[in-house]
Amino acid sequence: MDDNPGxxxxxxxxxxxxxxxxxxAAIVLLFGLTFLYSSYKLGFRWGxxxxxxxxxxxxxxxxxSIASLATLLGGIRSRDRKSRERFANWTQLKQVLYVLIxxxxxxxxxxxxxIYVSSAIYIAAFMRWLGKYSWLxxxxxxxxxxxxxxxxxxxxxxVPLYKGIWDPTAWTGY
Numbered sequence: 001m002d003d004n005p006g007x008x009x010x011x012x013x014x015x016x017x018x019x020x021x022x023x024x025a026a027i028v029l030l031f032g033l034t035f036l037y038s039s040y041k042l043g044f045r046w047g048x049x050x051x052x053x054x055x056x057x058x059x060x061x062x063x064x065s066i067a068s069l070a071t072l073l074g075g076i077r078s079r080d081r082k083s084r085e086r087f088a089n090w091t092q093l094k095q096v097l098y099v100l101i102x103x104x105x106x107x108x109x110x111x112x113x114x115i116y117v118s119s120a121i122y123i124a125a126f127m128r129w130l131g132k133y134s135w136l137x138x139x140x141x142x143x144x145x146x147x148x149x150x151x152x153x154x155x156x157x158x159v160p161l162y163k164g165i166w167d168p169t170a171w172t173g174y
Contacts, residue, residue, distance in 0.1 A: 013086075013089060013090060014086045014087060014088050014089040014090050014092070014093060015086070015087050015088070015093075016083065016084055016085065016086060016087060017082065017083055017084070017085050017086070017087045018075055018078050018083035018084065019087075020087040021071065021074075021075040021078075021083075022072060022075040022076060024071075025068050025069075025071040025072035025075055026068075026072055028064065028068040028071075029065055029068035029069055029072060031064075032061050032062075032064040032065035032068055033061075033065055035057060035060075035061040035064075036058060036061035036062055036065055038054070038057070039054030039055075039057040039058035039061055040054060040058060041054070042054030042057070042058075043055070044057075044058035044059075098130070102122065102125065102126065102129075106118055106119075106121075106122040109121065109122070110162065110164070111164065111165065112164050112165060112166070113164040113166065114161070114162055114163035114164035114167065115149075115161045115162055115163070116146045116149060116150050116161070116163070117146070117164070119142070119145060119146050119149065120142040120143050120145070120146035121142065122142070123138075123141060123142035123145055123146075124138040124139050124141070124142030124143070125138070125142075127141060127142065149161075
């Protein structure tokens with residue numbers, strides 16, 4: 001932490017610990033309540049043949065929601081000196097976003113073009129962008145890992161992984 005918390009540089013400013021705690025708790029609470037509702041709709045009771053589909057997700061979501069609500073209320077009520085401390089400066093948060101945004105795009109890419117192609121792109125892009133490797137080395141390793149994964153799962157283990165919404169075999173039922 002900087003000696004001068006009121007510094008006007010980008011390095012000296014950032015969100016407080018309290019604001020990050022409140023925002024995180026609110027987001028997790030929203031997810032918890034969403035999953036709680038979905039699990040409720042699936043059935044969350046114990047049926048004659050055992051637990052219904054939503055039984056375990058319901059209770060996990062319930063505990064997650066309760067914990068998030070407690071954290072949210074604690075963050076809102078918090079007025080001590082520690083809660084006003086800076087969580088991180090903007091430069092540090094920018095470095096986190098350098099990893100978080102590509103990871104989110106990777107997850108979206110899996111949905112659209114499948115895990116193998118997305119993985120090849122993700123690995124190659126990270127090697128080039130953050131590792132500063134050549135395009136050739138990055139592309140060869142990205143494609144190599146994707147091909148090795150394909151061979152391992154699809155060929156040897158006979159476990160097909162998701163190939164995206166444009167997979168031609170996904171349309172065979174229509």
